[in-house]
Amino acid sequence: MQGCxxxxxxxxxxxxxxxxxxxxGALQNLFxxxxxxxxxxxxxxxxxxxGEMVGYIGPNGAGKSTSIKMLxxxxxxxxxxVRANGFEPFRERARYTRTIGAVFGQRTQLWWDIxxxxxxxxxxxxxxxxxxxYAARMKEFDEVLELGRYLHMPVRKLSLGERMRCxxxxxxxxxxxxxxxxxxxxxxxxxxxxxxxxxxxRVNRQYxxxxxxxxxxLSDIEELCPRLMIIDHGRLLFDGGLAELKRQLWSETTVRFxxxxxxxxxxxxxxxxxxxxREKLSDLSYRLSFHRDSRxxxxxxxxxxxxxxxxxxxxxxxxxxxxxxxxxxxxxxxxVRCLR
Amino acid sequence: MPSVALAFARIGFxxxxxxxxxxxxxxxxxxxxxxxxYFIWRAIFQADPNFAGFTFPQITTYVAVxxxxxxxxxxxxxxxxxxxxxxxxxxMALIKPVSVQLSYVxxxxxxSVFRLGMLSAPTAVVLALIFPxxxxxxxxxxxxxxxxxxxxxxxxxxxxxxVGSCAVRLTSILGLLRxxxxxQDLLSGVLVPITLFPAPLREVSRLLPFExxxxxxxxxxxGKISWSEIATAxxxxxxxxxxxxxxxxxxxxxxxxxxTVHGG
Numbered sequence: 287m288q289g290c291x292x293x294x295x296x297x298x299x300x301x302x303x304x305x306x307x308x309x310x311g312a313l314q315n316l317f318x319x320x321x322x323x324x325x326x327x328x329x330x331x332x333x334x335x336x337g338e339m340v341g342y343i344g345p346n347g348a349g350k351s352t353s354i355k356m357l358x359x360x361x362x363x364x365x366x367x368v369r370a371n372g373f374e375p376f377r378e379r380a381r382y383t384r385t386i387g388a389v390f391g392q393r394t395q396l397w398w399d400i401x402x403x404x405x406x407x408x409x410x411x412x413x414x415x416x417x418x419x420y421a422a423r424m425k426e427f428d429e430v431l432e433l434g435r436y437l438h439m440p441v442r443k444l445s446l447g448e449r450m451r452c453x454x455x456x457x458x459x460x461x462x463x464x465x466x467x468x469x470x471x472x473x474x475x476x477x478x479x480x481x482x483x484x485x486x487x488r489v490n491r492q493y494x495x496x497x498x499x500x501x502x503x504l505s506d507i508e509e510l511c512p513r514l515m516i517i518d519h520g521r522l523l524f525d526g527g528l529a530e531l532k533r534q535l536w537s538e539t540t541v542r543f544x545x546x547x548x549x550x551x552x553x554x555x556x557x558x559x560x561x562x563x564r565e566k567l568s569d570l571s572y573r574l575s576f577h578r579d580s581r582x583x584x585x586x587x588x589x590x591x592x593x594x595x596x597x598x599x600x601x602x603x604x605x606x607x608x609x610x611x612x613x614x615x616x617x618x619x620x621x622v623r624c625l626r
Numbered sequence: 627m628p629s630v631a632l633a634f635a636r637i638g639f640x641x642x643x644x645x646x647x648x649x650x651x652x653x654x655x656x657x658x659x660x661x662x663x664y665f666i667w668r669a670i671f672q673a674d675p676n677f678a679g680f681t682f683p684q685i686t687t688y689v690a691v692x693x694x695x696x697x698x699x700x701x702x703x704x705x706x707x708x709x710x711x712x713x714x715x716x717x718m719a720l721i722k723p724v725s726v727q728l729s730y731v732x733x734x735x736x737x738s739v740f741r742l743g744m745l746s747a748p749t750a751v752v753l754a755l756i757f758p759x760x761x762x763x764x765x766x767x768x769x770x771x772x773x774x775x776x777x778x779x780x781x782x783x784x785x786x787x788x789v790g791s792c793a794v795r796l797t798s799i800l801g802l803l804r805x806x807x808x809x810q811d812l813l814s815g816v817l818v819p820i821t822l823f824p825a826p827l828r829e830v831s832r833l834l835p836f837e838x839x840x841x842x843x844x845x846x847x848x849g850k851i852s853w854s855e856i857a858t859a860x861x862x863x864x865x866x867x868x869x870x871x872x873x874x875x876x877x878x879x880x881x882x883x884x885x886t887v888h889g890g
Contacts, residue, residue, distance in 0.1 A: 360720045362883045369772060384723040395718040399644035404637060411633035412724055440644070527821055617711055 287383065288371050289336035289463040289496040292606060293359065296354050296366035298327040313483040328520030329366070336463070337542070338493040339486075341511035342499060345614045348519040350500040351468055358388050358466050371464055373549035384413065387624050391469035396441045402452050403437040406459060413460035420459070427455040430485050446480030454482060458489060465489075467499035472507055483509050488606075504606045516613060528606065535609045540575045541582050541589060542567070544598040554594045562586065571604075629725055631732040639855070640737025642744070649661045649744045656693050656749045657686060657756075663689040677823050679850075685819075687760040688844055695843060697744040699778040701734040705805065707790025708799045714887040715734060726882070727875050730790070731783045733803030738779050764851025774843040777863045780843045781839050784870035785810070794881040835870065838863040 304320040306312070327349045334340055343351050355361040355367055359375030359382050368375050373382035389395075396405040403489060410420050426471045428434045431451040436444055438517075443451065450470065457465065487510065489495050496620055501507065505526065507514050514531065516524040545551050551570055562581045565573040574586065590596060641651075664686060671682040680688065707730060709718045719726050753759060762768040789806050793799045811817055813836035820831055820841045831837050842859045845851045851859065 291837070351887075355717070358721055360717055361885060362888065379720070380723050381723055382723075386721070388721045390717060393715060393718060395721070398639060400637070400640045404640055408633045408637050411630050412722055 289494065290372075291368070291370045291496070291498070292336040292466070293330075293333070293353075293357070293368050294331045294366055296327055296330045296356060296362045296368060297325065297362060298349075298356060298608055307510055312503070323592045325520050327356070327363075328451055328470045330517070330520070330522050331366075332515060332522065334496060335514065336496055336499060337490070338513060339490055339497045339499075339511045340497055341501065341507035341514040342517065343504070343507065343514060343610065344517040344523075348518045350517055353517070354466050354498070354500060355467050358386060359383055366523045384460070385462055386466065387460070387462040388466040389450075389453050389468065389470050391467070392451070392471040394441060394449060396449070396452055398441050400440055401438050402433075402441060402444075405441070405456060406437075409456055409459050415460055416510075419461075422452075423461070423538045425426075425460055428457075430488060431481065443533075447474050447481075447579055450474060450478065450482060451485075453484060457493075460492060461495075463493075465495050467497065469500055469502065471501060471503050479503070479506075486510060504610060508606060516610070517538050518614065524605060532606070532609060535612065537578055538575050539578055540602040541583055541586060542571060542573045542600045542602060543594075543596055544571045546570075546597050548594040550595045554590070555594055559586070559589060572600055630726060631651070631735075633734030634724075634729050634732035635739070637717055637890055638733030639740045640736075641733070642737050642740040646744060649741075652697070652745045653748050653752060656697055656745075657752055658828065660690050660693050660753055661710055676712050676869055679821065680819070683758055683760050684850075686757055687848060688819060690757055690759045691847055692748045694753065694810075695775055695778065696814075696816050696840065696842045697749055698738055699782045699839060700741070701737055701782060701786060703734045704781060704786035704790040704803055706730070708793035708803065710783070711790070711793040711885070712797070712799070716885065717887055719789070720882075720885075725870070725875070726789055731780075731871075732788055734783045734786070735779065755809065760848070761869050763846050767846055767849050770860070771843050771847045774838075774846055774860060774863065777860070777867060778839045778843060780867045781835055782861065783869060784874055786847065787874045788870065788877055791878050791881045794884055810836055810839065814836060814839035815844065819844075833862075835866040838866060876877075 303322055303360075304312050304322050306320075330349075330353060333442045342350055342354070348393055352361065356363050357370060357375060359379040364375045369375075371382065371385040373385070375382050397401060397408075406424070408413045415423070423435070431454065433451060433455055436448050436452060441449060441452070452471065456602055470486075474482065481543070483506065485499060486499075499506065499511070512527060514524070514526070514528055515522060516531075543554070545554055548569065554572065562574055565575070567573055576586065587599060591599075628740060640761055667689065668682070669687045675682065677685075707716075710719070711754065716726075719729055722729070764772060784807075789802060796802065813820075813831050814835060815837055820828060820837050822830060838859065842863060846856055846859075
């Protein structure tokens with residue numbers, strides 16, 4: 287039960303008040319209000335096993351944060367069910383939140399104007415962490431996150447990276463089996479990001495902590511999450527491994543050839559290679575692209591190297607950014623078609 | 627639970643410590659308030675030395691002690707809650723296994739302890755040196771006055787929690803906060819003793835909790851109500867406290883279902 291999440295047909299509607307424009311509209315608003323119902327999350331189902339690290343991505347406004355907030359027990363679902371750590375998050379909030387940790391990258395759970403360590407002391411009381419456990423955890427945080435330096439500074443004086451380390455530690459002080467991270471690396475520099483990722487990997491390996499994280503930085507996913515879920519317009523578009531996603535959406539392979547000299551380039555130009563798009567990058571380098579279904583890279587390379595003297599060959603992978611931005615831009619229907 | 631409440635109270639106290647400068651000016655503000663009322667009452671008592679059943683030293687004491695205790699029971703959790711809810715910071719209270727009501731109320735108690743030392747005590751010293759403030763009617767009255775004052779702190783906290791909760795439904799809560807602020811000052815009797823209200827307003831006031839915030843402890847301090855009346859007043863105050871906390875907890879449960887936090 288601990289560390290597991292089961293979600294089925296989860297829906298969250300927000301009712302928003304439609305404002306009329308102009309003076310007459312403002313007067314009308316006083317008496318007659320029209321509401322519009324927006325489905326932020328529109329029927330999502332998935333299961334997460336203990337110890338998994340799952341990336342949850344989607345464009346802005348896709349419903350990521352709303353679903354994370356329902357999973358964390360902050361928002362009540364309009365319909366559908368969530369069970370996490372054996373609890374129903376919103377209804378059993380008081381007992382459930384004892385078993386989870388959460389970081390919302392754009393907010394802090396630390397008290398802004400007082401020393402960081404005071405917030406930790408409060409959390410220690412709240413989660414009833416024993417003195418021995420507290421000391422052990424603080425030592426560990428200090429080793430990995432180098433917290434010691436900031437503990438006696440008020441949060442408002444910390445940089446974003448320093449604050450995020452403290453927030454991460456605060457969420458894990460009671461060693462919860464389930465951790466929700468909403469954009470934990472937002473606004474961080476590359477070193478701070480690496481630091482946070484290393485820490486998460488370590489926590490996951492050492493304690494088997496289940497992690498669900500949302501992000502816009504796909505390298506977070508590449509480094510941390512063997513599994514990813516893509517959501518848009520409140521619906522789940524994809525749920526599976528990163529490799530699988532690439533295999534399904536990565537239709538083109540590109541091979542770059544660097545040739546030895548001009549003569550070889552002339553021979554190369556005259557080669558007949560059907561089904562391949564040719565692109566000249568410079569006098570001696572060419573890029574060949576082809577559809578994955580039509581041939582293999584090995585086959586192409588064999589054909590080229592038997593005919594021409596080649597200095598260097600590189601197979602260029604399509605980046606995960608390309609893949610994902612295609613899903614986002616294509617909207618729901620196209621992406622779903624791609625995935626079928 | 628009590629240890630968590632203490633930990634929150636401690637945070638409330640430390641938080642105030644970060645802004646202690648603000649309180650040095652607070653003493654001056656309270657001094658000016660009391661002076662203004664002192665001179666108004668002096669004018670009235672020159673015309674009628676036994677106005678509304680008070681003597682002039684009694685009314686001076688009423689005003690001075692009234693503002694001193696107001697400096698202590700007053701708190702801002704309604705405003706804080708409203709901004710936490712409207713800015714989405716309430717998320718951070720909701721991910722913790724602690725009742726939201728407990729976390730705000732305990733913090734406000736910590737703040738009250740801070741105000742007692744940093745604001746009420748210096749204000750009391752300044753006022754007692756400048757104005758002819760009477761001592762409490764007796765030691766027993768002083769003791770009961772302190773009990774009733776502790777009740778005031780809880781009463782204000784319970785009320786403010788309810789008012790703050792309304793922010794879940796209202797996008798603009800400033801009007802409600804202002805109205806509550808003035809109604810509390812008027813009906814708690816800090817501006818004018820309740821006994822001076824026109825009869826209908828006095829009847830309305832009797833049905834509301836506000837007079838137990840200021841008027842009841844002040845009447846006890848001055849010894850102007852009998853012991854049996856004191857017993858009744860304290861019992862009613864206690865009922866209000868229990869009732870308002872219970873209502874607040876229920877009200878928050880209903881309201882929290884409708885929380886919407888957009889973005890981030």
